[in-house]
Amino acid sequence: MNSNKQRRGVISIIFAMLAALAVESPASAYSVYRGVVANPLRHVIWDEKNFGVSGATPNLSFFHYAxxxxxRAALPTFQCIIKIDLGNIAPPPAPGHHSLVGNAGIAVGAFTVDQPRMFPWQIDFDNNPAGHWSIARGAISNGNNNAASRVAAAGIANLVFFNSPNIAVINGNTIGCSR
Structure with missing residues (x-):
């Protein structure tokens, strides 16, 4: 009789733990993407056109996809896609949520004249339009939009070339994309 009560107690505890886990949304790897064009050899073109900083509030845009x-389905015209893993974020994040891109151990690698800001850069979720994340121009450079675009291209390239574990080049509509 006593062992039956113990079994029921253990089973009750297990069900309570499972119910608690089901209610909470676990954090998981959360990535944002930016489509870019590549040259005929399927290498990303690391220039200000692919990493344009623009908008009413100048920023470099990325979007979250599942x-x-x-x-790839959402960015069908781009040969390659830059993917940045923002770490464990419980979906959906609330507008105003932010994460960091890059680390202080990797140089941005841009020209001084473009007034680059050092890593890490803050990326913010505003969900306008849906899934939109952005890095503000002021986080990238103290210069104008063109300077910030060149800094963004150089910085993201350095993260890729120095094998930052949270950033990758993946195939868009082209197979074999590389840095």
Whole structure:
């Protein structure tokens, strides 16, 4: 009789733990994407056109998609896609949520005349339009939009070339994309 009560107690505890886990949304790897064009050899073109900083509040835009396949479907005109893993974020984040891109151990690698800001850069979620994340021009450079675009291209390239674990070049509509 006593062992039956113990079993029921253990089972009750297990069900309570499972119910608690089901209620909480676990954090998981959360990535943002940006489509870019490549040269004929399928290498990303690391220039200000691919990393244009613009808008009413100048920024470099990225979008969250459920996975790589969803990003490819949403960005069909781009040969390659830059993917940045922002770490464990419980979806959906609230507007105003922010994460960091890059680390202080990797140089941005831009020309001094473009007034680059050092890593890490803050990326903010505003969900306008849906899934939109952005890095403000002021986080990238103290210069104008053109300077910030050149700094963004150089900085993202350095993160890729120095094998930052949170950034990758993936295939868009072209197979074999590389840095």
């Amino acid at each position: 996975d790589d396949a969803a990003a």
